[in-house]
Amino acid sequence: MTSASTNDIEFRSVAKRYGSVTAVSDINLAVPKGAFVALLGPSGCGKTTCLRMIGGFEQPSEGTVHIGGQPMNGVPAYRRPVNMVFQQYALFPHLDVEQNVAYGLRQMRPRIPSAEITRRAREALDMVRLGGFGKRRIHEMSGGQQQRVALARAIVNKPKVLLLDEPLAALDKKLRTAMQIELQSLQRELGITFVLVTHDQEEALSMSDFVCVMSTGRIVQMGPPQEIYDRPASLFVADFVGKxxxxxxxxxxxxxxxxxxxxxxxxxxxxxxxxxxxxxxxxxxxxxxxxxxxxxxxxxxxxxxxxxxxxxxxxxxxxxxxxxxxxxxxxxxxxxxxxxxxxxxxxxxxxxxxxxxxx
The missing domain is CATH 2.40.50.100 (RNA polymerase II/Efflux pump adaptor protein, barrel-sandwich hybrid domain)
Incomplete structure (x- = not known):
């Protein structure tokens, strides 16, 4: 494993149990700074549990999760340098686009001046190519535009890590392909570490720098997309990734x-x-x-x-x-x-x- 100084995320012998059910077991994972990593696997393999442990929504039963070299066990979600884009976006329908993006900034303490909040919210909207859409209501935005609003809200705080929980699942194929390119471009522009959870092999292979294939709560192979596809470590990987x-x-x-x-x-x-x-x-x-x-x-x-x-x-x-x-x-x-x-x-x-x- 590489040193903590080169990694934004580390799992060290992490396990998570819910009663008698083991969701993940003996996970050792190092995500380099500025990388785009996809956690890929079938339903129930443990990928979302890992994502939630990074975000602070779950705590490990064993082992430690580190972000930026700092142990995060017991640190609540709102104190972590992490933001998350949910599958259903979780936007506030009673707020306009700019207010949605600015919501997290308005909760910060000490308070940020209103002019600074407005500037940063509009800057985030420009990054996701929604400049000029700030006063629109959420129901007036298309599915792809809503997803970009959710992204702007997630990056406005300049997190160290951005978590993506199957954010493209609700989009049609053509829009999903366009948004894959948008996400790649945004990640390279920001230099933020992205962690994507998906069960879509094509999505994982096309977007990420590294693919982490999971099965029954364990990592079975991690590497660049081409290596995963061309040199599968097991029959499961060969079968699951591609045809x-x-x-x-x-x-x-x-x-x-x-x-x-x-x-x-x-x-x-x-x-x-x-x-x-x-x-x-x-x-x-x-x-x-x-x-x-x-x-x-x-x-x-x-x-x-x-x-x-x-x-x-x-x-x-x-x-x-x-x-x-x-x-x-x-x-x-x-x-x-x-x-x-x-x-x-x-x-x-x-x-x-x-x-x-x-x-």
């Missing part, structure tokens, strides 16, 4: 090959790392090429086709192995046509694209 094909296989001790469940032998992938016996190999859909003519690693029958515009997803039934998901660029076969359900097709891939895990 993957799972194939039963065996590797005999000393053998230079992996044998799939249908008897097809492939060169032993470099990522096998000495694993032998019964294994599960994971293969990303985009690592597979469709082949109409020429040699192929496997062959099967197209059962389903989903047109996605720039790409096409196919389900291909391979005898002895089951269905394979294949994501193909529209030019990967012949730009004039697509594979049809019922068509026999070849599947080709580099054996080094396989990730090998104990069965």
């Amino acid at each position: 993957t094909n799972r194939i039963a296989a065996t590797i005999e001790p000393g053998a230079g090959a992996v044998r799939l469940a249908n008897g097809v032998g492939l060169a032993k992938p470099a990522r096998a790392n000495g694993t032998t016996g019964s294994v599960t190999v994971a293969l990303r859909p985009e690592a597979i090429s469709l082949v109409r003519n020429g040699s192929a690693t496997l062959s099967g029958t197209v059962t389903h086709r989903i047109f996605l515009g720039s790409s096409v997803e196919y389900s291909v039934d391979v005898e002895g192995l089951g269905d394979f998901l294949v994501t193909a660029d529209r030019r990967s076969l012949d730009e004039r046509d697509l594979a049809e359900p019922g068509e026999r097709i070849g599947l080709s891939f580099d054996p080094n694209a396989l990730h090998v895990f104990p069965a």
Whole structure:
């Protein structure tokens, strides 16, 4: 673990229990200053509990949480250098936009002069590109604009850490993509550490500097998005982050090959790392090429086709192995046509694209 001086957030052997239920167990986590970190995992994995312990809404049952090198156990939420953007934004409908943003400043003691509060509130609105919207009522703002009001309210106090609890979940896909870019730009501009909780893999991979994958209350892998996707540490990570094909296989001790469940032998992938016996190999859909003519690693029958515009997803039934998901660029076969359900097709891939895990 890096030294406290380089981290804005540290969890040191943290556990949280609710009666007999353990929500998180033995969490050790270091978030560097100015980083954008995503806590990613399925419902019930403990990611929101971790976020709430950073924010001071929950206290650890064991271990310590540090912010800026200072232990935070027992420190209430309002005394922490942290602000939070909630999933439902929690804006005050009876206040206008500027009053919502300024609300936290007006609660501070000693009191801040009114002119300074107005200046800082308008500055925060400018940062989220809502300058000139200060006198509007909340119900007059779109969903994306309301989210930016919530962001302005969170950054107006200049917190050391900004917590984001699935803030994009209520937005449609196009607006969600636009807001992902907005959040990235804002984080880089402010230099504040952002911690995002999400169960959306695409959101975590596209926005963050580091992804922390959680399962059953523990961290199973943390690293840059590309590392998480390209070098998953476990079958769970390979399965949860993105899409993957799972194939039963065996590797005999000393053998230079992996044998799939249908008897097809492939060169032993470099990522096998000495694993032998019964294994599960994971293969990303985009690592597979469709082949109409020429040699192929496997062959099967197209059962389903989903047109996605720039790409096409196919389900291909391979005898002895089951269905394979294949994501193909529209030019990967012949730009004039697509594979049809019922068509026999070849599947080709580099054996080094396989990730090998104990069965």
